[in-house]
Amino acid sequence: MKNTTYEQIFNRLVKASYNGNLKQEIEAIQANGDATTQKYIYYAMGNGDPDKVVFQLDEDTSKAGHHPEASCLFDDIVRDMEGKVVIQDRNCAECGHFIDTCSYHNLIDKKEFIPLIDILKKREVPVFAIVAPAIIGQFGEKVTMGQLRSAFKHLGFFGMIEVALFADILSLKEALEFDRAVHTQDDFVLTSCCCPVWVGMVKRVYHTLIPHIMPSVSPMVACGRGIKRLHPDAKIVFIGPCIAKKAEAKEADIRDAVDAVLTFEEVKQIFNATGINPEEMEDIPSEHSSTGGRIYARIGGVSKAISDTLDQLRPHKPIKINAVQANGIQECKELLRSISNGEITANFYEGMGCKGGCVGGPKALLTPEIGAIHVNAYGLTANAPTPVNNPYVMELLNTLGIQDVDSLLEGESAQIFQRKF
Ligand code: SF4
Known part of the structure; x- marks a missing residue:
């Protein structure tokens, strides 16, 4: 049992939860396990500081050659007076990249699925899977969104919604924010x-x-809040390639939106544990996002979606979007440093x-x-290139109490999409 991985234990616990013998399975794992096994069980069950998503297994990190602090670009992994590794909150963006780069496998992320399984099995509360645009193709080349919807329904979810549809709403909002903020060659937004x-x-x-960040929530938060406005008792589970989203969902001003976050890797383990093969599932299509919302998942997609949306919303605006992207954490750091130093070469900055x-999560x-x-x-394959041509987006806005696109900036109903930084 000593060589049993965190993933294997998660897999066993998921299977046991669906089979109704979780307690017995935990006892069986504990019977053959060591101290690390105990910690794996603890975090796989969703325990630990509710405000944190990344944990250290071994506190004694003073061994020679153990240098996780070198992997943090923000010098946020440090050593305390006793030489132990400490992940500080100061600058940490909880990107999650250091989990896989820790050669001692000493860092793990909390799993948030097992506490949900009972709720999914009882089906008394509608639980929605909201899926990141990057999901397409991840579970098989030919697996459609409709087949993924079936797979999630099999797990007990009430439905599956593409976050791309809410990315469409944010393309409209950010295009309007750009229009409001950028009037001269010196103006710029992030x-x-x-x-x-x-x-x-x-x-x-x-x-x-x-002051240059546009005051919007992320598509994940927009989607969670949008669904909760229509289904106030709903629980929302975001599914994406990202560990940082686990931390984002816990930020104080937006923690109302999303109840749990699963990664694609975890979903694959859950499908394996429950015997679900998305390729064999029925196709239940219900995709209404535009091209713009769907390409948010790759570098440059956000810039293109918002630029195309602005061109349609404000065709006569003399200043167009001139975008620059930072591709990866190192480039984000370098780009932000150069903008801070006054080296402004664009009017729209996208960082991933x-x-x-x-897709590189x-x-x-x-x-x-x-x-x-x-x-x-x-x-x-989308029916509309931008949200401006997408009738479903207007229909959705109306259902949410937002009468027209311009109300996205000022209207009370649109406050679910606003964020103060
Ligand atoms: S680029 Fe996407 S996957 Fe990577 S940290 Fe940002 S939101 Fe998460």
Whole structure:
């Protein structure tokens, strides 16, 4: 049992929870386990500080050659007086990249699924899976969104909603924010869509740029809040390639939106544990997002979606979006530093904490290159290129009490999409 991995234990616990013999399975694992096994069980069950998502297994990290602090670009992993490794909250954007780079496998992320299984099994409360745009292709080349919807329903979810549909709403909002903020060659904005690592860096390290971040929530938060407005008793589970989203969901001003976050890697383990093969599932199509919302998942997608949306909303605006992207955490840091130093070369800045964008997320199942191919191909199958041509977006806004696109900036109903930085 000593060589049993965190993932194997999670897999066994998921299977046992669905089979109704969780207690016995925990006892069986404990009977053959060691101290590390105990910790695996503890975190796999969703325990630990409710405000944290990354934990150290071994406190004694003073061994020679153990240098996790070298993996943090923000010098936020440090040593205390006794030589123990400490992850500080000061600048940490909880990007999650250091989990896989720790050669001692000493860092793990909390699993949030097992406490949900009882709720899913009882089906008394509607639980929605909201899926990141990067999901397409991750569970099989030919697996459709409709088949994934079936797979999640099999697990007990009430429904599956594409976050891309709410990315469409934010493309409208951010295009309007750009229109409001940028009037001269000296004006510029930073997008708040959709990476918490990028936003976190600005908030924690490059504070002087805060006035330039557009005041919007991420598509994940928009989606969670939108569904909860229509189904106030609903529980929302975000599914993506990202560990930073686990931390974003716990931020004080937006923690109302999302109840749990699962990674693609965890979902794969859950499908394996429950014997679900998405390829064999029935297709239940219900996809209404536009090309713009779907390509948020790859680097440059947010810039393109918002730029195309602005061109349609404000065709006569003399200043167009001139975008620059930071691709990966290192580039985010360098770009923010140069903007802070007054080196302004664009009027719209997009930053993605992962190379390639979310398709390069730490818990994606495909390479960023293959993930991007799927994302672009899926984008091309949309019925509308931007939210401006997408009748479902207007219908959704009306259902949420937002009468027209311009009300996204001022209207009370649209406050669910606003964020103060
Ligand atoms: S770019 Fe990476 S860190 Fe940022 S939201 Fe996407 S997966 Fe998460």
